[in-house]
Amino acid sequence: MEDNVLALAGGVGGAKLVLGLARILPPEALVIAVNTGDDECFHGLHVSPDLDTVMYTLAGLANPETGWGLSGDTFIALSMLERYNVSTWFRLGDRDLATHIRRTQMLRQGCTLSQVTAELCHCLGVAQMVVPMSDDSVRTVVGTEAGELPMQQYFVQHHSEPKVVSIRYEGAATAQPAPGLLEGLARASTLVFCPSNPFLSLGPILAIPGVRERLQRFQGFRVAVSPIVGGMALRGPAAKIMAELGYEASSIAVARQYVGLCDTFWIDHQDAHLAPAIAQLGMKPMVGPIVMTSEADKVALARRILGLEDE
Amino acid sequence: MEDNVLALAGGVGGAKLVLGLARILPPEALVIAVNTGDDECFHGLHVSPDLDTVMYTLAGLANPETGWGLSGDTFIALSMLERYNVSTWFRLGDRDLATHIRRTQMLRQGCTLSQVTAELCHCLGVAQMVVPMSDDSVRTVVGTEAGELPMQQYFVQHHSEPKVVSIRYEGAATAQPAPGLLEGLARASTLVFCPSNPFLSLGPILAIPGVRERLQRFQGFRVAVSPIVGGMALRGPAAKIMAELGYEASSIAVARQYVGLCDTFWIDHQDAHLAPAIAQLGMKPMVGPIVMTSEADKVALARRILGLEDE
Numbered sequence: 001m002e003d004n005v006l007a008l009a010g011g012v013g014g015a016k017l018v019l020g021l022a023r024i025l026p027p028e029a030l031v032i033a034v035n036t037g038d039d040e041c042f043h044g045l046h047v048s049p050d051l052d053t054v055m056y057t058l059a060g061l062a063n064p065e066t067g068w069g070l071s072g073d074t075f076i077a078l079s080m081l082e083r084y085n086v087s088t089w090f091r092l093g094d095r096d097l098a099t100h101i102r103r104t105q106m107l108r109q110g111c112t113l114s115q116v117t118a119e120l121c122h123c124l125g126v127a128q129m130v131v132p133m134s135d136d137s138v139r140t141v142v143g144t145e146a147g148e149l150p151m152q153q154y155f156v157q158h159h160s161e162p163k164v165v166s167i168r169y170e171g172a173a174t175a176q177p178a179p180g181l182l183e184g185l186a187r188a189s190t191l192v193f194c195p196s197n198p199f200l201s202l203g204p205i206l207a208i209p210g211v212r213e214r215l216q217r218f219q220g221f222r223v224a225v226s227p228i229v230g231g232m233a234l235r236g237p238a239a240k241i242m243a244e245l246g247y248e249a250s251s252i253a254v255a256r257q258y259v260g261l262c263d264t265f266w267i268d269h270q271d272a273h274l275a276p277a278i279a280q281l282g283m284k285p286m287v288g289p290i291v292m293t294s295e296a297d298k299v300a301l302a303r304r305i306l307g308l309e310d311e
Numbered sequence: 312m313e314d315n316v317l318a319l320a321g322g323v324g325g326a327k328l329v330l331g332l333a334r335i336l337p338p339e340a341l342v343i344a345v346n347t348g349d350d351e352c353f354h355g356l357h358v359s360p361d362l363d364t365v366m367y368t369l370a371g372l373a374n375p376e377t378g379w380g381l382s383g384d385t386f387i388a389l390s391m392l393e394r395y396n397v398s399t400w401f402r403l404g405d406r407d408l409a410t411h412i413r414r415t416q417m418l419r420q421g422c423t424l425s426q427v428t429a430e431l432c433h434c435l436g437v438a439q440m441v442v443p444m445s446d447d448s449v450r451t452v453v454g455t456e457a458g459e460l461p462m463q464q465y466f467v468q469h470h471s472e473p474k475v476v477s478i479r480y481e482g483a484a485t486a487q488p489a490p491g492l493l494e495g496l497a498r499a500s501t502l503v504f505c506p507s508n509p510f511l512s513l514g515p516i517l518a519i520p521g522v523r524e525r526l527q528r529f530q531g532f533r534v535a536v537s538p539i540v541g542g543m544a545l546r547g548p549a550a551k552i553m554a555e556l557g558y559e560a561s562s563i564a565v566a567r568q569y570v571g572l573c574d575t576f577w578i579d580h581q582d583a584h585l586a587p588a589i590a591q592l593g594m595k596p597m598v599g600p601i602v603m604t605s606e607a608d609k610v611a612l613a614r615r616i617l618g619l620e621d622e
Contacts, residue, residue, distance in 0.1 A: 043412050043413065043416050044412065044415055044416030044419055044420075045412065070391075073387075074385070074387050074405070076384075076385050076387065076405035076406055077388055077405040077406060077408045077409045077412070078409070079406075080381075080405070080406040080407075080408075080409030080410070081409040081412065081413060083409075083434055083435065084409065084410075084413045084430075084431065084434045085434055086413065094385070094387035094388040094391070094405045095387055095388060095390075095391040096391075097388045097391075097408065097412075098388045098389070098390075098391030098392040098394075098395065099391070099395075101354050101355065101356065101388070101392065101408075101412075102354065102392060102395045102397065104355055105354050105355030108355055109355075119395075120395065123394055123395045123396055124394065
């Protein structure tokens with residue numbers, strides 16, 4: 001197999017498929033470009049939730065129950081931070097804190113987020129190339145009826161409850177794609193849109209000037225997996241937000257976001273009836289089980305979307 | 312009792328007497344000015360070992376076994392930092408890390424170290440005024456046969472083993488005394504030199520321009536407690552360093568450091584024979600039990616040096 005894959009990923013859903021891809025591809029054949037629009041500063045520390053979710057997942061350290069954070073992590077430092085009257089709604093575990101401490105230190109020393117991510121991954125034994133979408137600051141800001149909220153405040157502090165009226169990617173207009181994203185794209189024969197929220201996870205990546213155009217010109221195989229099954233997001237607020245923004249909460253609305261960027265679009269069996277509409281968008285609809293629970297599911301889906309398994 | 316006390320303190324030895332003073336004085340009558348020459352940056356975080364030892368001691372959180380750090384603290388974040396290939400010879404516990412994270416955040420936000428310390432103490436219920444000696448950076452650098460070492464490297468990483476040839480206080484010449492030190496001094500009727508290392512703990516405080524002169528002019532009661540008993544430091548490398556620097560490892564050599572600054576000098580029973588030599592330095596020698604093991608010892612010594620108990 002000579003496939004070189006560039007996967008575009010957000011958080012937990014993306015990390016699942018990334019793990020499947022990692023299990024079947026040689027490490028050097030997989031580059032994962034990760035959303036950093038959710039990055040946030042907590043207690044003066046630079047936290048990159050999506051990068052960490054992908055990194056911890058590939059390192060075998062991820063918490064299987066939450067999908068984020070580290071398995072078995074403790075919250076002792078956080079309980080002390082609470083005594084200092086700081087807001088601790090973002091639950092940073094002790095081992096997780098070490099990641100943010102080290103990242104922040106390296107960034108302050110002048111390293112780029114790409115360099116930091118490469119170093120952290122190296123130390124945790126992650127052989128695949130995990131890269132931020134950009135080394136520049138891009139912040140996903142969710143406009144709600146209660147005012148604008150940075151992504152983590154919306155998602156974690158407010159439990160995705162306020163009604164969403166808009167989404168913008170602050171800083172995106174002047175951001176550069178990270179070198180690793182461009183390198184991964186140049187090397188890739190396959191481009192994978194992971195089943196991540198098209199607005200909150202992959203939207204920021206696509207908002208970086210030049211990325212959309214490069215994906216449009218990409219000559220290889222381009223495949224997406226829907227994060228929506230039967231009108232419900234597999235995880236997170238994607239369906240709710242899509243409905244609030246006036247989109248249909250269905251795989252069709254996701255597919256529409258990728259018109260011109262993607263050629264093959266995977267939907268679940270229970271959405272098989274949407275296949276003709278997806279075909280009308282100019283994409284080849286593919287139908288199969290796309291819900292990933294076990295690691296076997298993740299590997300099977302990865303094999304399937306790369307065409308390594310007969311349907 | 313109308314006594315207002317300013318105590319000059321370093322780390323563990325100083326904190327013991329400070330606890331005794333805190334138990335017998337109204338909180339508003341006690342100001343503790345603390346050495347920050349040991350402050351160090353670990354993993355990008357500003358660590359103030361002596362300030363924290365005093366703060367944790369007064370908050371009832373100190374580790375009674377080590378004298379530093381927090382009782383029952385864990386080292387989970389540190390074990391993860393080790394995976395990131397950073398040097399972890401300075402053992403930062405999880406709860407302790409929270410202090411350094413919060414301090415660093417506030418300093419980066421523009422607060423002075425005095426403001427940060429006041430806030431941390433407030434949050435931990437410390438009612439006494441704990442102030443750094445200065446808001447400016449002063450770094451105690453130990454010149455050894457193996458080269459110059461910052462204090463914590465010398466003390467913790469190298470276990471005080473290299474032979475000391477010199478000590479200097481980097482930055483002291485341009486540092487200002489912290490406002491709280493000056494305020495404490497203006498209010499104080501009693502000045503206490505805690506039993507801390509005269510070169511490594513109280514030396515940096517005395518090296519700040521104006522401090523020595525103000526202490527010389529101080530009109531109240533000035534009392535010191537020797538950190539040396541029978542030629543041995545009660546704790547730490549004081550005796551070893553004094554010998555290496557060419558001083559006698561005895562209370563006499565300590566007393567010499569405080570000539571003109573201090574009028575009453577407490578030594579232990581077993582050093583009673585040194586009393587005449589101390590008197591010759593122009594100080595009133597006082598002899599009694601100065602070794603503090605239990606909290607009762609600390610309170611008794613505090614009462615004794617303030618003249619609240621008949622000998």
